[in-house]
Amino acid sequence: MTKTAIITGATSGFGQACARKFAHDGYKLVIVGRRKERLEALQSELSQITDVHYLVMDVRERQTVFDGFYELPEAFNKPDVLINNAGLALGLEPAHQANLDDWETMLDTNCKGLMYCTRALLPGMVERKCGHIINVGSMAGNWPYPGGNCYGASKAFVQQFSRNLRSDVHGSGVKITNIEPGFAKTEFSLVRFKGDESRADTLYQDAEHLKPDDIADIILWTANTPAHVNVNTLEVMPTNQSWSPLAIHKNDN
Template sequence: MSKIALITGATSGIGEACAHIFAQNGYNLILVARREERLEKISHHLEDKYAISIKQIIADVRDKSTVTESFEALPSDWKNVDVLVNNAGLSQGLEPIDKGNTDDWDTMIDTNVKGLLYVTKVVSNWMTPNKTGHIVNIGSIAGLEVYPNGNVYCASKHAVDALTKAMRIDLLQHEIKVTSINPGAVETEFSLVRFKGDEDRAKKVYENFEPLIANDIADAIWYVVSRPKHVNINDMLIMPTAQATGTIINRK
């Protein structure tokens, strides 16, 4: 049977790019996302193009019961997941701590931290009996440093970094690899979501330099998961050539 990859946040950006590269390499896919129509369109396209099988799960990773129930409802042979890509994540707002919107804080923490945990809890329990598997957590440069007004988003991605290290220790005895992929500026829907649909503000984030694109990160993830069994890439920091830190960018 073909290998299986489970990807969260699969209908846009890095998640969608990962779905393409895994499908191209013959993996069957479990794609998890909130947008049903978009998920169906992507799934049908990949099935037709690469002759693979796909299971679709409509779920918000913040919803623990939905995650648990929908994942466990999969047929038993689909639970032999080889790769989990914890990609679902977002940022909301860009305000100093005293002006922050607490609803935005809840959304970031519930998605970036708790959602990752809910998904990992289920899937790691599928992997452990098989003594194999690879968990890839999508972190951020924001999880390795902090920047003005990034407070809670940075904190949530620092949590991802810490959880990745802790997972690697906890799952070592089960021979499960754990990797953190930490991108700098990637031009996806990220800034549009952060600024709640303000296209002009989102566009300015990527002006006058060449940012990364989703395929750059998907390529790196494929490299990581395609290493020999005895090799694990613990962490990878990927930046545009024009970006030195989270906030220092060479704009032309």
């Protein structure tokens, strides 16, 4: 039988790349995002390959999430895969200068939004004794960097939430995976710097980076592993990225 994948944050970046990869692999799709025109364009493109349903949804809105998923057409209402991809970073200022509204938006999206989508769809997977939730975390959940403050903390939540989900669904046949990309170029930095293209582009200048297709290939491979195989966590960086040395501050004398 044809499998169904639900992808949040499908209007750009990893989510959009996943939609294309999963469609070409034969999955039916539910694509989720806030920008209706992009969802319509993606649906029009991929409907030539597979069945596609879209949901205009802000994952931060709890009732909207539950209503949207509970009212899915019958052909899409038993998803095999949920890709919790919707997320964002805002700002790169140190904590004592950070915008508190930005912090709250990151927590609402990266943590609460992921929670709402998971809680809406997980009971059905457990009841059916199959399904796979793939959370898109970040290496920032493992390794701190200046300015990462609340973003890194939100992705550490994704990591621990994924681990605890694995414990909760033990024996149910449901799989849980956390994918943790490193340095990647999507609209991520453009959002982080609130539309400042020059500042966003500077980050990637003269540096090889992960591309959306790289992560989408990994997510698709993870989703297609045999039923008895669970990839718990997968951290991936471009070859030219590694962990930073510990910082030492020396007093000026």
